[in-house]
Amino acid sequence: MKNNRFYLLFGISVMLILLDYFSLLTPFKTPFEVFAVSVKSGVFATSTTIGNFGNILIQYSSIEKAFEERDKLKKENEEAKVTVEALTQENTLLRNQLQAPLPPSYQFIPAYVVGVTGSMELAAGLSSGIAKGMTVVDGATLIGKVTAVSGVRSTVVLPWSTEITIPAKTSRGAKGTVIGQLGDKIILDQVLQKDQLFLSDVVTTTGEGGFPPNLLIGKISHITTDDVSVYKTAQIIPAADYKKERLVFIISAR
């Protein structure tokens, strides 16, 4: 009797194997498989969570260290991003400076601007090789002249200052002197009556007065003539926005 039951169940098992082999059980198996999958996925997820929890407990100190490390790396990454941004800007400015139509014999000292009030203050001084009287440019545009230098910073007098006079010429050959007015105005003065001045004429340095030649100063925006006077004057719009400069270059050798 017992053997009969065994043979019956054994026969059923063999039958199941055969039916499954020919995929005849698939329609019956599918609902069970759906149930099996849902149960197994839940069990597996739970076991993974439990396993992870165990790992968390065991490696708590190392995880804490890893978190600290992550925060530190995050901070370093942020700093690196800022540095990259600054370096990219600096690189662009340096590229512009290199592309400026200035003689290749010129040597430049880059310096960051730390403030622009009446004059411009630079974060570079004697230690960087800057000396009093050096010309400061941005590309081929004149920024000013170094008037005071300390170890790590220097002061640049801008063209709008009354302390500086710049021998200049216009694109039509009219010569004069650029001097500053109170405020942020610049004028081209001491231009002979016979010399022609036109609006939008470009004003550059002549190469006298300690300034290299052909540095751009600005454009004529307004001309004042008086037949009685010996000279005529013109107001200039500076080519550079001095208040927006970030990095300038000091011509150290010509």
Add this chain to the structure above:
Amino acid sequence: MRIIFAIILFLSIIIESTLLPFPVVFLVMTFLMGILKEEAIYWAFAAGVLLDVFAFRMMGISSIFFLSAVWTHDRFRKKFHHGWIYYQFFTLVVLVSAYSFLIYHYLETGELIICAILIGLTLFAASNIFSKESERERLSL
């Protein structure tokens, strides 16, 4: 009691089919064979079918293996229960290894050692139960 056995079997089916490539169900069935006696054959068949469904195996494979184990157990019951204990131990180690090799195609020394330890513990627990039971039967007679 049967509900507890069913829960234990179901849990071992889930564990074996989800987490552990090791014949846990077979070991549990071995343990239950002695307790369930006549019924063991149905339990073995049901556990085999359920395990096949859960483990996505060909239906009937595990049933055949479990039924064979039950048949062997019944056939050599006297020898197993009153004979040398190492019979049980070695038979089970061989059966478990064969099951692992045939079903999981995986057998290594570490697993064999774990298997031997588990079988030893199972046998120890089973022998305790059966010795108490046979004592009771003897006393009632």
